[in-house]
Amino acid sequence: MGGTLKIxxxxxxxxxxxxxxxxxxxIALAPLxxxxxxLLDTAGPAAASGIEASQWALLLRSLGxxxxxxxxxxxxGIPAGLLLARGDIIGRQALWAIQVLPLFLPPxxxxxxxxxxxxxxxxxxxxxxANLLFGPVGHIAVLSLxxxxxVVVSISLSLWRLPSSLEMAARTVASTRRVLLGILLPAVGPxxxxxxxxxxxxxxxxxxxxxxxxxxxxxxxxxxxxxxxDYDPARASMLALPLFPLIVFLALLERRLGKGxxxxxxxxxxxxxxxxxxxxxxxxxxxLLWLWVLASLLPIAGLLSKALAGGASGQGVQAxxxxxxxxxxxxxxxxxxxxxxxxxxxxxxxxxxxxxxxLFEGVGLLAFVAPTALLAVGLIALWNRPLTxxxxxxxGIIILGYVARYGIIGVRSLAMAVSQSPVSxxxxxxxxxxxxFRSFFCxxxxxxxxxxxxxxxxxxxxxxxxLESAVLYYPPGREPLTVRIFTLEANxxxxxxxxxxxxxxxLTACIWVALFWLFQQSHRRRY
Amino acid sequence: MNPVxxxxxxxxxxGKHTAIRSLSFSLHPGERLALLGxxxxxxxxxxxxxxxxxxxxxxxxxxxxxLASDQGGIIVPPQQRGIGMVFQDLALWPHLSxxxxxxxxxxxxxxxxxxxEERAMAMLARVSLADKATRFPDALSxxxxxxxxxxxxxxxxxRVVLLDEPMSNLDIDLKRDLMDLCRQLFTENHSAVIYVTHxxxxxxxxxxxxxxxxxxxxxxxGTLEEFRSDxxxxxxxxxxxxxx
Numbered sequence: 226m227g228g229t230l231k232i233x234x235x236x237x238x239x240x241x242x243x244x245x246x247x248x249x250x251x252i253a254l255a256p257l258x259x260x261x262x263x264l265l266d267t268a269g270p271a272a273a274s275g276i277e278a279s280q281w282a283l284l285l286r287s288l289g290x291x292x293x294x295x296x297x298x299x300x301x302g303i304p305a306g307l308l309l310a311r312g313d314i315i316g317r318q319a320l321w322a323i324q325v326l327p328l329f330l331p332p333x334x335x336x337x338x339x340x341x342x343x344x345x346x347x348x349x350x351x352x353x354x355a356n357l358l359f360g361p362v363g364h365i366a367v368l369s370l371x372x373x374x375x376v377v378v379s380i381s382l383s384l385w386r387l388p389s390s391l392e393m394a395a396r397t398v399a400s401t402r403r404v405l406l407g408i409l410l411p412a413v414g415p416x417x418x419x420x421x422x423x424x425x426x427x428x429x430x431x432x433x434x435x436x437x438x439x440x441x442x443x444x445x446x447x448x449x450x451x452x453x454x455d456y457d458p459a460r461a462s463m464l465a466l467p468l469f470p471l472i473v474f475l476a477l478l479e480r481r482l483g484k485g486x487x488x489x490x491x492x493x494x495x496x497x498x499x500x501x502x503x504x505x506x507x508x509x510x511x512x513l514l515w516l517w518v519l520a521s522l523l524p525i526a527g528l529l530s531k532a533l534a535g536g537a538s539g540q541g542v543q544a545x546x547x548x549x550x551x552x553x554x555x556x557x558x559x560x561x562x563x564x565x566x567x568x569x570x571x572x573x574x575x576x577x578x579x580x581x582x583x584l585f586e587g588v589g590l591l592a593f594v595a596p597t598a599l600l601a602v603g604l605i606a607l608w609n610r611p612l613t614x615x616x617x618x619x620x621g622i623i624i625l626g627y628v629a630r631y632g633i634i635g636v637r638s639l640a641m642a643v644s645q646s647p648v649s650x651x652x653x654x655x656x657x658x659x660x661x662f663r664s665f666f667c668x669x670x671x672x673x674x675x676x677x678x679x680x681x682x683x684x685x686x687x688x689x690x691x692l693e694s695a696v697l698y699y700p701p702g703r704e705p706l707t708v709r710i711f712t713l714e715a716n717x718x719x720x721x722x723x724x725x726x727x728x729x730x731x732l733t734a735c736i737w738v739a740l741f742w743l744f745q746q747s748h749r750r751r752y
Numbered sequence: 753m754n755p756v757x758x759x760x761x762x763x764x765x766x767g768k769h770t771a772i773r774s775l776s777f778s779l780h781p782g783e784r785l786a787l788l789g790x791x792x793x794x795x796x797x798x799x800x801x802x803x804x805x806x807x808x809x810x811x812x813x814x815x816x817x818x819l820a821s822d823q824g825g826i827i828v829p830p831q832q833r834g835i836g837m838v839f840q841d842l843a844l845w846p847h848l849s850x851x852x853x854x855x856x857x858x859x860x861x862x863x864x865x866x867x868x869e870e871r872a873m874a875m876l877a878r879v880s881l882a883d884k885a886t887r888f889p890d891a892l893s894x895x896x897x898x899x900x901x902x903x904x905x906x907x908x909x910x911r912v913v914l915l916d917e918p919m920s921n922l923d924i925d926l927k928r929d930l931m932d933l934c935r936q937l938f939t940e941n942h943s944a945v946i947y948v949t950h951x952x953x954x955x956x957x958x959x960x961x962x963x964x965x966x967x968x969x970x971x972x973x974g975t976l977e978e979f980r981s982d983x984x985x986x987x988x989x990x991x992x993x994x995x996x
Contacts, residue, residue: 390843396830397803397837398857398908407856411847 237661239581242574246585249567249636253592253629256603257469276464280446284467287429287443290361294428295421297369302376303417305517307405308510310381311392313500315511320518321381322741327521328374329733331690331707333433334726336367337714338524340437341531341723348530364440368431370521372424379420383413385496392495401501418482422475422594430597432693433711444693447598451605451697458605465599475594476587525730531723542724545717548702549709550728556620556705557688560627564684565677567628568635573669575636576643586640589633600629601697618700626698627688634684642676643669679743686736689729754817755780756911756944757802757835762811764797764968771797773968774811779912784938784945786955788991789965795948796840798965799914802946803837804830816911831860836905836943838918842897844889850876850900851885854907861908875907876900878937895926899933906937912944919954931957952991964988 308314309321327335341347343354357363387409395408435442443464450461503510571589574582592600604626608617616622650672654664670677692707699708710725755778764772771794779785787795800806801813804826813821815835820828845853851872858868876882879899889897898918905913915934919927935958938945949955955962956976963973964987972984983989 388841388843390839390841391845393800393803393805393830394837394839394843394845394904395856396805397833397835399831399860400829403860407860408845412845414847 238574238577238579238665241570241662241665242579242582242585245567245570246574246581246588249571249585249628249632250588252625253632254588256600256607256629257472257591257595259603259607276467280443280464281467283441283446284443286441290364290435290440290442291425291428293361293365294368294372295424297365298373298376298424299417299421301369301373301517302420303380303410305373305514306377306380306413307384307410308503308514309377310384311405311409311495311501312401312503312510313507314503314514315507316515317500320514321377322737324377324518324521325374325741326734326737327371328378329686329690329737330371330730331433331692331710332368332371332431333437333692333707333711334528334729335371335524336434336437337710337722337726338527339363339367341527341719342523348527359438361440364435364438367438368428368434372427373521375423375427376417376420379416379423380413383416384409385494387412387495389493389495389498392498392501396501401503404501415482419479422479422482426475426594430693432597432696433707437714444596444598447602448697451598451601458602461598461602462606465596465602468596468599472591472595472599476590479590479594480587525727528723528726528730531719532727534720534723541721542728545709545713545721546706546725546728547709549704549706550732552620552623552703553689553705553707553729554732556623556627557685559620560624560631560688561681561685563624563628564632564635565639565681566635567632568637568639568680568684569670569673569677572636572639572641573643573665575640577648586633586636589636592629593631593633597630597694597697600626601694604629605698617698620700620703622698622700623695623703623705626694627684627691630691630694631684631687634687635680638676638680638683639673642673646672675743675746679740682736682740682743686733686740689733689736753780755814756816758814759798759801760812760814762801762808762813764794764801764806765809770809771968772801772808775968775970776811777963777970777973779944779946781911781944782939782942783961784947784959785961785963786952786959787946787948787963787965788950788952788955790950790987793965794968795965796916797968799837799916799946799948802833802912802914803835804828804833834908834911836908836910836913838901838905838913838915840916840918840920842901842918844897844900844904846889849886849888850881850892853889853900854904857904857908872907875903879903879933894922895930898922898926898930902930902934902937906941906943909941910943912946913938913941915945915947917948917950920949927954928957934958952994956995964991 305324309317309324314320339358343350343358345352345355347354358367391412392404392409395404399407430444432442432444432448436445436448447461447464449455450457450464571582571585573579575586604622605617607613608622608625610617616625646669650668651664654668659667689705690707691705692711695705696708696711699705704712706725706729710722710729713725714722758778759775762772762775763770775798777785787798789795797806801808801821804821807821807825808823810823812819815828815833818828820826820833845856848856851869854872854875855868858871859865863871873882873885876885879902881896881899881903884892884896889900892900901918919930922930931954938958945959947955947959952962961973961975962979964971964984966985966987972979972988979988980992983992
């Protein structure tokens, strides 16, 4: 029986995708389904008491708040997206790059920055501004501003892929305004829908901003039963259940919107064409967009002013920082690496239509659209057992949470990149005698190296900014920087908190520069 | 009669690469010119210059009597030139119905809704697609899409229609039928036509004058008889041999 296991050539792609996909499903799907099984085990007082009417009302209120954030983000993001992607706005590329930065930062830090500016004791604050900030208005306004780049990015990526002839055909008969509103805007309708959906998901899962502004939201109730004085995981499972139909609906909606329109692709994409002339509107619109971007960066100025206000010595900052920065970096780096490995294998399967791959992609999608409270309940129930304490009590649980929540980033980016690479390149390798694995490792992977690097950075930055999931299950002494800032904020000295926040901002800014450089390399424009 | 479009010593350069060199020609109402040449010779660039998508690096382009573009840039924007275009990939807007594809340009002209729908329906009827007016482009066959693209270019009754190899992906029978339809429609509309192709046989079904370009230069301009009596280059000779 000394023979080695030989996988037939035709099964090799499927085997590879299935192995990665099953690992991914184990990490991402099991925690989502676990609350159901957990409830069957503990069908006692918690299940019997059900969900109170006030909690249903809170769920509805949270959905309403998230919808309001979506509307705010769309109102800002749609005009900005159209103009930045296709208008001859002054400093267009720089603006596009800068506007993304707030999205990469933990929303809670930006809320903190707004508080330092417009809180009662803030640089520009008074009673009115503080009252507005600490309530639904502040919550909706701050999150709308932070998440509007999602809409801008979604519109831009969709517009840049459109064949230029669609726009040219419109320009032969209509003015720039009509081309933008009559042709380009409807053409990116599905992308706008997709952006709105992502904003909704992010807004609904957001924990730091509503808790900081004192706005009651449903995920915060689940959080209080996992990490607070009301500790009751069984009840948290019960509360998480109504979220399940919501995520299935959101995942199906995403699949529908993701299809978009089918465009002819013989002509040059719009990314390579000169922008549309805005004529007399150019200066005014450019000014408005610069104001919008500067406003979104204003909270960083708030953090800076507080940090410079005094009282934050280097030693003090280091002491308060502890191991949290290292925890953040190592956790995010390991998770990003796993995300890219799984994403490359499953994404390849999706692009090449290998059976089962779409199913695994769907798992990643479910885990992403799932409110973090649901994911956290499952992760805790699944891993908080005597046999798996080595995972639960160490950095493993945070890494698993990151991979589950952000795994879709790797799958989607690699699927998109591989699908744009001609299959004939692999067919040529096969006709030259290369087996599947040789073709995959020598042809596919080197071609996608840049996308893999970008995908790693993107996953890294999303793990780094994560507060809402890590805060629910971080092991003692292993908290990442975002959680450290969040937990210290209530009682810590403000200049020190602001300094810690600025460390997070600077770290993110470095990654953002690297990401933008990679993005520019792959979207070089002719003009 | 004044020309509807005139290129006067037009030059166009992408960075250091000169794509069009000292190009001069004019087109009169109802005249149909085939622009022939190998791939990359600058045919599509000529169309983009005519439409006002690109400004010439040197020289002038006139639409009617008006200076439309010069070295300084675009003077008359594309939507005011009265030029219709049929793109190589047809560029039908996939999110708009056939009727909406045709009425978009009419709406931009400020034509009232009832009138523009009437005009669009009449044009769709002319290309035998009136019964499919509410359908979307992806529900049509290849030949039907070509007819919509031609109808969309003509519904505004342009002075000039540009066609950028729109029939390169069709089979011979379908191509012949469409060329016959185009000839009828262009004659009815009195539109001047610039038809870009690399197939002289195809050009002969539609055009009465022929221009051959090579490496951005106009090598020869004339009728088939003039080409036959004095071919200006090896490429012109090879085109003529394809007819034999």
